[in-house]
Amino acid sequence: MAEHTSSSITIEAAPADVMAVIADFARYPDWTGEVKQAEVLKEDEHGRAQQVRLVMDAGAIKDDQVLGYTWTGEHEVSWTLVKSQMLRQLDGSYILKPAGAGATEVTYQLTVDVKIPMLGMIKRKAEKVIIDRALAGLKKRVESSDK
Numbered sequence: 001m002a003e004h005t006s007s008s009i010t011i012e013a014a015p016a017d018v019m020a021v022i023a024d025f026a027r028y029p030d031w032t033g034e035v036k037q038a039e040v041l042k043e044d045e046h047g048r049a050q051q052v053r054l055v056m057d058a059g060a061i062k063d064d065q066v067l068g069y070t071w072t073g074e075h076e077v078s079w080t081l082v083k084s085q086m087l088r089q090l091d092g093s094y095i096l097k098p099a100g101a102g103a104t105e106v107t108y109q110l111t112v113d114v115k116i117p118m119l120g121m122i123k124r125k126a127e128k129v130i131i132d133r134a135l136a137g138l139k140k141r142v143e144s145s146d147k
Contacts, residue, residue: 004091004109004110004111005109005110005111005131006046006107006108006109006110007103007107007108007129007131007132007135008058008106008107008108008135009036009106009135009136009138009139010104010105010106011103011104011138011139011142012102012103012143013096013103013104013142013143013144014102014104015073015074015075015096015104016106017075017076018106018138018142019075019094019096019102019145021138021142022077022138023045023077024124025038025039025040025049025052026038026040027141028054030132031137031140031141032049032057032134032137032139033133034056034058034076034133035054035075035102036055036056037053037054037055037060038052038055039053040052041053041066042074043114044071045051046071048064048069048071049069050068050069051067051068051069051082051120052066052067052069052074052079052128053065053066054066054067058130062086063084063085063086063087064084064085065081065082065083065084065085065086065090065092065121066081066082066084066086067079067080067083067125068080068081068082072120072142073093073122075092075096075097076094076095076096076122077093077094078091078092078093079092079093080089082096085137087112087113087114088113088114089111089112089113090110090112090113091110091111092105092108092110092111093107093108093109094106094107094108095107095109104106106138106139108131108134108135110129110130110131112130127130
């Protein structure tokens with residue numbers, strides 16, 4: 001059974017501003033590093049992405065995947081793997097909590113299971129690197145003036 005990895009960061013912006021960047025899939029290649037292409041395939045009645053195709057290049061893992069997104073209120077989004085060449089499982093979420101005076105605590109949880117055999121320790125380290133890079137990129141993107 002796969003275990004999840006999580007990490008948190010505080011971003012100097014309101015939760016709505018953070019979620020706006022998370023929901024802007026077309027701009028993911030600008031700030032995520034691993035995402036080379038992002039295309040919204042299906043939207044819900046509120047115009048939020050329900051399915052997104054991502055072309056990833058994370059060094060050893062290159063993948064073309066489709067993720068299904070679920071939006072819970074204004075402060076949480078989760079996703080699960082619909083289709084992938086390299087992965088068996090990819091579940092994750094961003095959970096936003098107001099952190100006083102215009103700041104937001106962002107918690108990113110991720111569970112990854114690859115189709116190729118990989119030691120659990122190596123897989124968890126890879127998850128941690130992905131999470132840390134994503135949170136750092138998100139923070140930089142949200143706090144920059146060129147959103």
